[in-house]
Amino acid sequence: KNEVEQSPQNLTAQEGEFITINCSYSVGISALHWLQQHPGGGIVSLFMLSSGKKKHGRLIATINIQEKHSSLHITASHPRDSAVYICAVLLYNTDKLIFGTGTRLQVFP
Amino acid sequence: DSGVTQTPKHLITATGQRVTLRCSPRSGDLSVYWYQQSLDQGLQFLIQYYNGEERAKGNILERFSAQQFPDLHSELNLSSLELGDSALYFCASSYFHASGGTNTGELFFGEGSRLTVL
Numbered sequence: 001k002n003e004v005e006q007s008p009q010n011l012t013a014q015e016g017e018f019i020t021i022n023c024s025y026s027v028g029i030s031a032l033h034w035l036q037q038h039p040g041g042g043i044v045s046l047f048m049l050s051s052g053k054k055k056h057g058r059l060i061a062t063i064n065i066q067e068k069h070s071s072l073h074i075t076a077s078h079p080r081d082s083a084v085y086i087c088a089v090l091l092y093n094t095d096k097l098i099f100g101t102g103t104r105l106q107v108f109p
Numbered sequence: 110d111s112g113v114t115q116t117p118k119h120l121i122t123a124t125g126q127r128v129t130l131r132c133s134p135r136s137g138d139l140s141v142y143w144y145q146q147s148l149d150q151g152l153q154f155l156i157q158y159y160n161g162e163e164r165a166k167g168n169i170l171e172r173f174s175a176q177q178f179p180d181l182h183s184e185l186n187l188s189s190l191e192l193g194d195s196a197l198y199f200c201a202s203s204y205f206h207a208s209g210g211t212n213t214g215e216l217f218f219g220e221g222s223r224l225t226v227l
Contacts, residue, residue, distance in 0.1 A: 086152065099152040
């Protein structure tokens with residue numbers, strides 16, 4: 001079993017829909033990152049969370065440390081949100097990131 | 110633009126050869142991380158340097174080595190290349206490193222170096 005599990009693996013949505021991507025982990029962490037990777041390959045860090053909730057524009061990320069679970073929400077999705085979203089956890093007291101396998105999102109107009 | 114520069118962007122070479130990938134971190138960032146993204150393994154952490162010293166090691170093969178220079182740029186050396194080494198290699202930088210259990214540093218990724226081994 002992977003230490004970081006994401007669901008769903010693939011997600012298709014119509015423009016305007018509310019989207020949720022989930023991440024569960026089984027190790028002790030000091031932080032969790034949500035990353036976005038576009039088809040060109042570049043990776044952008046969206047959020048780094050150690051507790052609670054963060055919001056940036058139409059993106060919201062939450063984390064529940066007790067349940068070892070995080071969610072990434074996209075409100076009013078847009079075709080430009082189409083990308084792979086990757087959850088990565090920072091192992092406690094280290095600089096080692098463990099990555100989930102990613103969720104491929106396609107938003108159609 | 111993340112401020113992290115990786116060169117070369119693309120590299121095609123043959124099995125058995127050696128290549129060097131270069132990363133210049135964001136101005137002021139002291140930590141440099143290397144990651145490998147392959148089709149079958151996904152993203153994996155390779156190694157981290159902080160202010161010139163190795164801080165953490167992940168799934169890095171013995172044929173691979175890295176270093177961080179006094180000007181904080183880093184190089185990843187891949188030798189005796191095999192077909193399976195074909196991958197995207199990402200560098201990321203951060204101001205902080207893990208200390209006392211918490212690394213509060215946001216990560217900034219470069220565009221990656223795509224290595225193809227034929």
